[in-house]
Amino acid sequence: MQKYSLLSLVRHARHYHENWQRAWRDPVPKKAYDTVIVGGGGHGLATAYYLAKEHGIGDVAVIEKGWLGGGNTGRNTTIVRSNYLRDESSHLYEFSLKLWEGLSQELNFNVMFSPRGVLYLGHNLHDMREIERRVNANRLNGIDAEMLSTREVQKLVPLMNCSPDARYPVLGASLQRRGGIARHDAVAWGFARAADAQGVDILQRTEVTGIRTVDGGVTGVETSRGFIGARRVGCVTAGNSGVLAAMAGLRLPVESRPLQALVSEPLKPCLDVVVQSSGVHCYVSQADKGDLVIGAGTDSYNGYGQRGSFSVIEHTLQAVCELFPAFSRVRMNRHWGGIVDICPDACPIIGEMPVRGLYFNCGWGTGGFKATPGSGYVFADTLANERPHPLAAPFSIDRFSTGALVDEHGAAGVAH
Amino acid sequence: MFRIHCPHCSEARSEEEFSYAGEAHIPRPAAPSSMSDAEWGEYLHTRTNHRGQHREMWVHTAGCRRYFNVLRDTVSYEIVAVYLMGEMPPEREEAP
Numbered sequence: 001m002q003k004y005s006l007l008s009l010v011r012h013a014r015h016y017h018e019n020w021q022r023a024w025r026d027p028v029p030k031k032a033y034d035t036v037i038v039g040g041g042g043h044g045l046a047t048a049y050y051l052a053k054e055h056g057i058g059d060v061a062v063i064e065k066g067w068l069g070g071g072n073t074g075r076n077t078t079i080v081r082s083n084y085l086r087d088e089s090s091h092l093y094e095f096s097l098k099l100w101e102g103l104s105q106e107l108n109f110n111v112m113f114s115p116r117g118v119l120y121l122g123h124n125l126h127d128m129r130e131i132e133r134r135v136n137a138n139r140l141n142g143i144d145a146e147m148l149s150t151r152e153v154q155k156l157v158p159l160m161n162c163s164p165d166a167r168y169p170v171l172g173a174s175l176q177r178r179g180g181i182a183r184h185d186a187v188a189w190g191f192a193r194a195a196d197a198q199g200v201d202i203l204q205r206t207e208v209t210g211i212r213t214v215d216g217g218v219t220g221v222e223t224s225r226g227f228i229g230a231r232r233v234g235c236v237t238a239g240n241s242g243v244l245a246a247m248a249g250l251r252l253p254v255e256s257r258p259l260q261a262l263v264s265e266p267l268k269p270c271l272d273v274v275v276q277s278s279g280v281h282c283y284v285s286q287a288d289k290g291d292l293v294i295g296a297g298t299d300s301y302n303g304y305g306q307r308g309s310f311s312v313i314e315h316t317l318q319a320v321c322e323l324f325p326a327f328s329r330v331r332m333n334r335h336w337g338g339i340v341d342i343c344p345d346a347c348p349i350i351g352e353m354p355v356r357g358l359y360f361n362c363g364w365g366t367g368g369f370k371a372t373p374g375s376g377y378v379f380a381d382t383l384a385n386e387r388p389h390p391l392a393a394p395f396s397i398d399r400f401s402t403g404a405l406v407d408e409h410g411a412a413g414v415a416h
Numbered sequence: 417m418f419r420i421h422c423p424h425c426s427e428a429r430s431e432e433e434f435s436y437a438g439e440a441h442i443p444r445p446a447a448p449s450s451m452s453d454a455e456w457g458e459y460l461h462t463r464t465n466h467r468g469q470h471r472e473m474w475v476h477t478a479g480c481r482r483y484f485n486v487l488r489d490t491v492s493y494e495i496v497a498v499y500l501m502g503e504m505p506p507e508r509e510e511a512p
């Protein structure tokens with residue numbers, strides 16, 4: 001892998017940037033691999049990268065039916081934070097946030113992680129109690145969190161309508177300064193390039209159509225380019241996890257729903273923190289390009305169509321205009337949906353299935369982008385050692401029969 | 417955004433008047449006290465999550481407030497059939 005650096009930039013400039021090495025190969029699939037990862041989103045690519053780097057398992061293929069990051073990785077609003085309520089989830093997301101902090105150096109790829117702070121607004125007494133409880137829980141877990149008053153919020157975000165006669169007055173907020181946003185495509189590309197450099201085969205435009213098992217153990221996957229054998233298969237297919245599970249005769253405690261987002265035309269810098277509010281249901285940040293990135297709510301019904309209902313968008317934009325009256329004249333450029341895989345407790349499922357050698361990492365729902373490096377790390381460790389990584393252990397599928405659910409609806413429900 | 421024909425009101429109304437009420441035809445356990453934890457987990461949490469024609473319940477929240485079943489395509493969102501609670505579901509067309 002050619003290293004990206006200032007020096008290489010200067011050197012390539014002398015040749016009009018015509019000789020850059022391609023970032024990853026487009027290999028012909030082998031007949032079999034040690035481990036096959038299904039799904040070339042951030043989580044799948046990160047898993048492959050850490051399998052090769054941390055465990056020396058380079059005989060790995062990542063099989064992606066479309067293009068890298070074309071699923072939720074490239075459709076999300078990129079909020080990264082770790083201020084969850086429960087110990088189990090806080091530890092996992094905080095582990096991931098620590099990886100984000102060094103990710104650009106680790107991958108030699110600028111993922112544009114920008115820890116600009118994440119504000120979570122409270123609009124009534126109940127909100128404020130919830131927020132304060134979460135801030136205290138975070139601090140007990142060693143996660144940075146602080147409470148801000150209305151005046152402090154107003155100072156931080158001058159454009160926000162913090163007046164007491166707003167329809168939903170801002171009574172205060174929590175702030176995680178180490179949280180922020182990142183460039184979603186770059187995360188997929190950075191992991192892909194670094195995994196490829198370690199020998200991982202990335203197979204795009206290759207759809208997995210079946211999972212082959214013999215005597216209760218997995219032997220490989222049927223794909224649109226023929227059968228590919230594997231000793232272990234890790235499915236990291238987000239919204240399509242139910243479809244993959246059905247291929248192995250399994251059902252999951254997961255439902256797939258549309259979640260939508262939209263971006264505006266580029267504006268001059270006007271918002272330098274991420275603002276989230278579950279009271280009015282909106283979250284908004286300004287990307288480095290200048291466009292406002294706005295996230296809407298999840299549709300209430302199951303859907304695989306990568307689009308949702310207009311009423312959800314309408315509701316979100318009402319909330320944005322309520323909070324930021326100046327944004328009412330901003331034009332929206334694009335709008336899309338992704339299919340999020342939601343578990344009953346709003347937490348992921350990580351680990352082996354009732355089929356030997358078949359592992360799933362799914363259920364990240366509306367908030368898994370922030371977990372990308374951490375999820376890949378613990379899933380790779382789980383696959384390599386054939387036992388759950390300690391951080392992943394509370395998220396085994398068994399919790400749905402033992403009852404040990406990790407309820408994160410408060411921290412994950414609206415805020416992604 | 418779609419319109420749903422409420423079989424009770426006999427009228428097609430905007431989706432916003434209705435609430436989604438989850439997968440249909442999940443039978444309540446006949447003998448709850450003798451069920452294993454795994455069976456309870458399955459009943460409470462595991463879902464079909466079908467990609468294609470999906471049988472589901474809706475309730476006309478802002479109308480007659482009554483429940484009914486819908487067979488809806490989860491990819492195109494087309495409503496294939498609406499039928500009453502207690503009625504047998506129409507045959508599901510499997511995706512090719």
Ligand SMILES: Cc1cc2nc3c(=O)[nH]c(=O)nc-3n(C[C@H](O)[C@H](O)[C@H](O)COP(=O)(O)OP(=O)(O)OC[C@H]3O[C@@H](n4cnc5c(N)ncnc54)[C@H](O)[C@@H]3O)c2cc1C
Pocket residue numbers: 038039040041042043044063064065066067068069070071072073074075076077078079080206207208209236237238239240259260261295337338339340364365366367368369370371416
């Ligand atoms: C609108 C929206 C906003 C969001 N906002 C945030 C946010 O602000 N912060 C946050 O942390 N999270 C957010 N999320 C959630 C986040 O995007 C996801 O949890 C995360 O990106 C999941 O990554 P992944 O790699 O598991 O899945 P994906 O990126 O979806 O990758 C799965 C891949 O599997 C492939 N695949 C599926 N079936 C097959 C098959 N049969 N064969 C081969 N390949 C297959 C798909 O093509 C896809 O590329 C948001 C999601 C959406 C939709």
Ligand SMILES: [Zn+2]
Pocket residue numbers: 422423424425426476479480481482
């Ligand atoms: Zn009705």
